[in-house]
Amino acid sequence: MKNAAVNMSVDIGGLVLKNPVMPASGTFGPEMEKVIDFNRLGAIVLKSITMFPRAGNSAPRVCETPAGMINSIGIPSKGIEYYLENSVPSYSKYDSPLISSLSADSIDEFAKLAEIVTKSNDVDAIELNISCPNLKGNGLAFGMDADITFNLVKKVRAVTEKPIITKLTPNVTNIQEIAVAAEEAGSDCLNVANTFLAMSIDVHTRKPKIGNIMGGLSGPATKPIIVRLIYQVSQVVHIPIIGCGGVMSGEDAIEMMLAGATAVQVGTANFIQPDAMIRILKEIESYMEQYQIKDIREIIGQVVINQ
């Protein structure tokens, strides 16, 4: 940032970022180069990649709900080969680190993908998308089970030295169990969290507003629940947390950091204001100046609880 007196650098489990703001997977792509300077971002996070090409889910794939958006895109993908030959190298001209988000149908496939991606020098960290609600029936995801999460992360840990970010699902009874399982298996960082399994019905046509019937809810409507989840997770793990869910402003980012997040991801806001991440960065800086915070790390987990 311009003001050298303010240090916004954070460490998300072995990966040092110049600032804590990055896009959420699936809400960012090369086309945004025309709108924002990618070098300003804490990190570049690509859309989840799968081993083989796959089509997306049936339309409509997005709908709006009060202060929220439901999506069921279904991870359309060109496969890992195209990804490593074309997508990943196109970002090497930027100095922001690149985080590869992986999606797979089995634990072994996650490990295989991680092994392949690890060979790329352009990939700085791996985000395990074990929490997409749009791939299996009823929104089922690997990240709903602590044992499966443990085994999955452990297998990936065995094949990569790169920092692992495990993206948790909020669609669980006790997120703390899953968070601990991921940490014990060797995850370097946790993303809290993916979207909330949701459904919306058009009362005039009586049809679901999403082609896949259910989808994942994101946006400001989810933020208070995400803040709670970050707080709960931060009570039981020792690894950094990336907050993700409804960040629209610098204050939203600060709120998540106070709850225990080290960095934040911005998703839905990018669709409303394509330059939202740059504005959010400026707002974080203003907050720091207002409260004379020299180092952003000073506020991580600093929610004041009077008990």
Add this chain to the structure above:
Amino acid sequence: MESHQVRILSNEKVSERYWHMIVDASDIKENVEPGQFFHFLCSNSIYPFLRRPFSVYRIDSDRNTLEFLYLVKGLGTKKMTELKAGEKIDIFGPLGTGFHLKESDSNILLLARGVGIATLAALAYKAVGKNKKVIAILSARCRNDLLAADYLTSFGVQVYKVTDEEGTSDLHNVKELINQLLIENDIHALYTCGSKRLARLMQSIGKREGLWGEIALEENMGCAMGVCFACLCHIHDGHEAKSARVCVDGPVFPLEQVILQ
């Protein structure tokens, strides 16, 4: 590709379901082509807060204005009707790929349904400006929804109207009309927007007659800049089917390529 705060010059109801907005486009430096669209921030509220895509209805480069004809359908468009002349609105664009007009095509046929009429009106205006003969079949639920008919006629488009209320818009009737127009005129290209049913008809006629054409697709969008993959459609690519993003790869596609489900 950027968002612009543009001043609204007028925003008026023009029929039971349609509104017409004119904005001052003097700050928009990019060239705007028929078929391209803008992503509108319909309100500054938290609900609705997602943008809505609208294709350009009229590009007036003399007055530096852009016009949009929009169907009031849901919360976003309802909010847009509350905006008054003099207020500003945040529009992101121009986005997407517009229509193509070939020099050698002197006579073109347009088939539009409902709000698709707005999209093809901009194309018709440009084509007439290039001294092409433009024939347009406009289809709608009722006569009152055929808003642009008089406007199109005013600059020389040969307009045919069909409506559900008059029982003239059924597929058989439209097909007969097109066949008649093809006999009477030496048509070189086909353009369509607003109905998959009519688009399939145009595809089959294009194939039968060996005519090329283009279609503007509509789809719910998230980002409108190609990153979220919400607006995927399917197109033929050689012998294979592949997905394409309506927002950046379209919204205008070659007529024969689009797979209409």
